[in-house]
Amino acid sequence: MIETSGELQGRPLAPDQSFCFACRPGLACFNSCCTGKRLPLLPYDFLRLRQALDLPAAEVLSRHVELEADPVSGWPALRIKLTPEGACPFVSEQGCAVYLDRPTCCRIYPLARAVRPGKGGRPPREVFLRQDTPGCLGWDQPEELTIAAWTLDQGLAPYQAANNQAMGLFMHPARQGEVSLNDQQTHAFISALYNLEAFRPLAASPGFGEKFGFSQERLAEALADDEALLSLGVDWLTGVFFGKTKTE
Numbered sequence: 001m002i003e004t005s006g007e008l009q010g011r012p013l014a015p016d017q018s019f020c021f022a023c024r025p026g027l028a029c030f031n032s033c034c035t036g037k038r039l040p041l042l043p044y045d046f047l048r049l050r051q052a053l054d055l056p057a058a059e060v061l062s063r064h065v066e067l068e069a070d071p072v073s074g075w076p077a078l079r080i081k082l083t084p085e086g087a088c089p090f091v092s093e094q095g096c097a098v099y100l101d102r103p104t105c106c107r108i109y110p111l112a113r114a115v116r117p118g119k120g121g122r123p124p125r126e127v128f129l130r131q132d133t134p135g136c137l138g139w140d141q142p143e144e145l146t147i148a149a150w151t152l153d154q155g156l157a158p159y160q161a162a163n164n165q166a167m168g169l170f171m172h173p174a175r176q177g178e179v180s181l182n183d184q185q186t187h188a189f190i191s192a193l194y195n196l197e198a199f200r201p202l203a204a205s206p207g208f209g210e211k212f213g214f215s216q217e218r219l220a221e222a223l224a225d226d227e228a229l230l231s232l233g234v235d236w237l238t239g240v241f242f243g244k245t246k247t248e
């Protein structure tokens, strides 16, 4: 799973390797990077964006999201719909209007993170790469950082935790090459991972827990909290597509 826009390129960084970078208003390049980019929305990205916008999920989907099939995996891939001028709709003169809830790709820049599931219960394998984008003056700043410091500074922990869980679905070991979803499967995918208001009644329906192996405690938690509902949606879809659900 690639957590940044575009193809994964750049120089790998060792886990303890430092780099110099800072981004702030006042730089001549300020806001220039919010135009002309592909801005992927992973499920947790969308949840946070929807909360920031305080709009129904269906409205955010129709107003701000484009859907395509990922060219490599075939999974539905959502991204922010740019303006006719090619800008992110959330960029303003003062900067990002959804800064506290900006998606993973915006948080993690100037790095990119590629991650693969760990084998045998081990943690996911991850690689960070420098994204030396031409015109980005952040690279000329003196502040010295490590990957861990940047991850902390940018509030990436909950994003990476949710993205790692979704990776278990997207990169499931039973997946054979490119997936090809029919309309019904695509609807289930969008509902369980993005349109939680549509998924909640299904999760609350009689017999859902028994049928898919979820405890009443987990269902109750999911029905009371969107992040828990998204986590349930990931596990439900994993069961629907690959035949096994988690039961905690």
Ligand code: SF4
Binding pocket: 022, 023, 024, 027, 029, 030, 031, 032, 033, 034, 109, 135, 136, 137, 138, 139
């Ligand atoms: S320093 Fe880089 S990331 Fe920051 S505004 Fe400039 S181009 Fe964008």
Ligand code: SF4
Binding pocket: 033, 034, 035, 039, 088, 089, 090, 091, 092, 095, 096, 097, 098, 099, 102, 103, 106
């Ligand atoms: S979400 Fe915010 S940081 Fe990301 S491209 Fe849009 S305006 Fe820029």
